[in-house]
Amino acid sequence: MRFPEMILRLPDWVERFLSEREYVFATVQERMRLVIELSRLNIENGTGGPFGAAIFEQKSGRLLAVGVNMVVSSNCSVVHAEIVSIAIAQHILGHYDLGSKGMPAYELAASTEPCAMCLGAITWSGVRGLVCGGRDQDARDVGFDEGLKPSNWVRLLEQRNISVSRDILRNEAKAVLLQYHEQGGPVYNGRQGSI
Amino acid sequence: MRFPEMILRLPDWVERFLSEREYVFATVQERMRLVIELSRLNIENGTGGPFGAAIFEQKSGRLLAVGVNMVVSSNCSVVHAEIVSIAIAQHILGHYDLGSKGMPAYELAASTEPCAMCLGAITWSGVRGLVCGGRDQDARDVGFDEGLKPSNWVRLLEQRNISVSRDILRNEAKAVLLQYHEQGGPVYNGRQGSI
Numbered sequence: 001m002r003f004p005e006m007i008l009r010l011p012d013w014v015e016r017f018l019s020e021r022e023y024v025f026a027t028v029q030e031r032m033r034l035v036i037e038l039s040r041l042n043i044e045n046g047t048g049g050p051f052g053a054a055i056f057e058q059k060s061g062r063l064l065a066v067g068v069n070m071v072v073s074s075n076c077s078v079v080h081a082e083i084v085s086i087a088i089a090q091h092i093l094g095h096y097d098l099g100s101k102g103m104p105a106y107e108l109a110a111s112t113e114p115c116a117m118c119l120g121a122i123t124w125s126g127v128r129g130l131v132c133g134g135r136d137q138d139a140r141d142v143g144f145d146e147g148l149k150p151s152n153w154v155r156l157l158e159q160r161n162i163s164v165s166r167d168i169l170r171n172e173a174k175a176v177l178l179q180y181h182e183q184g185g186p187v188y189n190g191r192q193g194s195i
Numbered sequence: 196m197r198f199p200e201m202i203l204r205l206p207d208w209v210e211r212f213l214s215e216r217e218y219v220f221a222t223v224q225e226r227m228r229l230v231i232e233l234s235r236l237n238i239e240n241g242t243g244g245p246f247g248a249a250i251f252e253q254k255s256g257r258l259l260a261v262g263v264n265m266v267v268s269s270n271c272s273v274v275h276a277e278i279v280s281i282a283i284a285q286h287i288l289g290h291y292d293l294g295s296k297g298m299p300a301y302e303l304a305a306s307t308e309p310c311a312m313c314l315g316a317i318t319w320s321g322v323r324g325l326v327c328g329g330r331d332q333d334a335r336d337v338g339f340d341e342g343l344k345p346s347n348w349v350r351l352l353e354q355r356n357i358s359v360s361r362d363i364l365r366n367e368a369k370a371v372l373l374q375y376h377e378q379g380g381p382v383y384n385g386r387q388g389s390i
Contacts, residue, residue, distance in 0.1 A: 001213045003260065005204040006286050018196045065198065076282050077291045077319040078273075087271050091201050096272045096383055117315025120342045124272040124312060124384045147315045148344075148351045156343045188291055189319045 008079065008087060011047040014038075014066060023063040028131050031056055031109045032168040034063070036133055039081070039111040039176045042068040043185060049144075050180035051111055053081035055089040055098070058105040058129050065089035071188045082110050082118035086125045099126030107131060111173045112139050113166070115189075116147030122162065129163040133173030142181035145189050203274065203282060206242040209233070209261060218258040223326050226251055226304045227363040229258070231328055234276070234306040234371045237263040238380060244339075245375035246306055248276035250284040250293070253302040253324050260284035266383045277305050277313035281320045294321030302326060306368045307334050308361070310384075311342030317357065324358040328368030337376035340384050 017038075025031045031054065038052030049069035056063055067085030071077055085108065090096055098106045107129030113136040114122060122130060136146045150156060154164045212233075220226045226249065233247030244264035251258055262279030266272055280303065285291055293301045302324030308331040309317060317325060331341045345351060349359045 001210065001216065001218065001258070003205050003210065003283055004286055005202055006282055007200055007202055009200040010198050015196065015198065021196065023196065063196070071291050075289050075291050076285050077321070078278055078282050078316055083273055087201055087273050088198055090271050091199055094270050096266050096270050115315060115319075117312055117319060120310060120312025120315055120344075121273055123340075123342050124310075126272070145318075147318050148348060149315075150343055150345055153343060 006076070008074070008084065010066070010084070010088070011042070011045060011068065011070070011073070013041060013045050013047070014068065017041060018063075018066065025056060025061045025063060027061070028109070028165055028168050031061065031131060032111075032133050032173070035066075035109045035111045036169060036173050036176060038066055038068050039173070040179070043176065043180045043183070047073050049185065049188065050176045051081040053085040053108060053110045055085050055106050055108050055127065058107040060104070064106065065092055072186055077189065078117070080115065080118050082108060082114055083121050086121055090125070097126040099128060105129070111176065112136065115145075116149040119149055119153055123157070123160060127162065129165070130157060131165045131168055133169050134177060135166070135170065138170070138174045138177055142177045143187040201271070203269070203279065205261070205279070205283070206237070206240060206263065206265070206268070208236060208240050208242070209263065212236060213258075213261065220251060220256045220258060222256070223304070223360055223363050226256065226326060227306075227328050227368070230261075230304045230306045231364060231368050231371060233261055233263050234368070235374070238371065238375045238378070242268050244380065244383065245371045246276040248280040248303060248305045250280050250301050250303050250322065253300040255299070259301065260287055267381055272384065273312070275310065275313050277303060277309055278316050281316055285320070292321040294323060300324070306371065307331065308341075310340075311344040314344055314348055318352070318355060322357065324360070325352060326360045326363055328364050329372060330361070330365065333365070333369045333372055337372045338382040
């Protein structure tokens, strides 16, 4: 049998948008503003769902990698924004563990709280912090399914020494979800188990 | 900034192992035997952890796609066997939903019960069935972490009309986990939250 290779590549507008060689975002609000802007540009460019993510050096705020949702454009249900940012960050550093010895602590910012799959991916990624904009309920409110996620997920992450900051610019993040909803964007995981 | 593209490609031995144009595996036992063999070949070829997965047409048993764990070899914590098989299956069919209209029902066979991330990915993939060999506890017993997974995950999948068959050739699946453990293979997600 032939199994085709898959290429994971960010949309072209991302490198145009981030055209400088280096970016530093000192505060969690600045980091969140970036990922919300990515989520907005992603729907305005028609390259995916209303979700953005990025990985920063936790202390310095230096940007390492970004991700946007590319489920529909890539024909792949796995490529949520968080997954894309993790895969690219690890590819850049050449290591499957962003928490391995000798590395600075990394944190992931997500424009909306992660779904069950991305929550799992975050624990394997090696990041030491998670910064969230919109609540998972905000995604549910516009029709997205968040999956089989333990209700006490914040505490469970913290027990693994992954800090969690919620509701950072929540209204701005929510506004992009609503914008997507109003323009009738596809809710690609919305079958919710129907046959 | 420059964000490198990532290429997801199965190890070379997979196409040599599956050299025929088409394969049909009529029973769940035959399907499980295939994914256990993939898990064994993956560790014997040194291409990843002791996990294999595949996606079949549920009724006919025709093989659509396979996956093996490639975390260490790809420097990517996301590429568990299930994720790889889902991404390749969707790439082959050109659709992000394996349960979309007009498609036959698909089922995913995994040599060991899925971790939290893969459990999430299974619900988004569109497969209508999950067939498991080893228990998640068998993976934990050799040091792997299964993540933030609801304890009633089987019932939750079934509520989404995804059927679950467990313990198919469990001992054979477990034997590969033990073989990996005995040869001292890396447990890449074993930090379990330590700083």
